[in-house]
Amino acid sequence: MNFFADYNNLALIAVAVVSGGLLAWPTISRGAGGKRVNTTIATQMINKRNAVVVDIREAAEFAKGHLPQAKSAPLSDLAARAAGLAKDKSVPIIVVCQTGQSSGKAHAALKEAGYSEVYSLDGGLAAWQQAGLPVVK
Missing domain, CATH: 3.40.250.10 (Rhodanese-like domain)
Structure with a gap:
């Protein structure tokens, strides 16, 4: 639980979420x-x-x-x-x-x-x- 409380780790988590979303975007938009x-x-x-x-x-x-x-x-x-x-x-x-x-x-x-x-x-x-x-x- 301490992993999520550390501000340095929050930045890494945010980068991971954003990059994952960008990778998934072509598949998501293609369905539309x-x-x-x-x-x-x-x-x-x-x-x-x-x-x-x-x-x-x-x-x-x-x-x-x-x-x-x-x-x-x-x-x-x-x-x-x-x-x-x-x-x-x-x-x-x-x-x-x-x-x-x-x-x-x-x-x-x-x-x-x-x-x-x-x-x-x-x-x-x-x-x-x-x-x-x-x-x-």
Whole structure:
């Protein structure tokens, strides 16, 4: 019990708690962004389940290169355009951004629009390109 009463030890405990929280943050914040899929799973979903790919980057970025058959729906416009992305709301939706960081924000808007399966491409377009998968310009 004396360990916790010593002020020097309290500083060490505080450092340990803060560093542990910072290490856990990516896992905690990832859960808020919805389900994530890697490039292999995304490819299987596109080929076998006719998943709809929604690119949430701005139009200029989309024009520089995007996944084949991806639909452009910039994040700023997504809520307004969400209803028309797929005719069947049970079809999987794969959200793509540049690095996988922004796609979690689109999850809530698409869920609210009634889509039952919404996924984010882990690593975004950068991971797709790194895996050597095709990009359309």
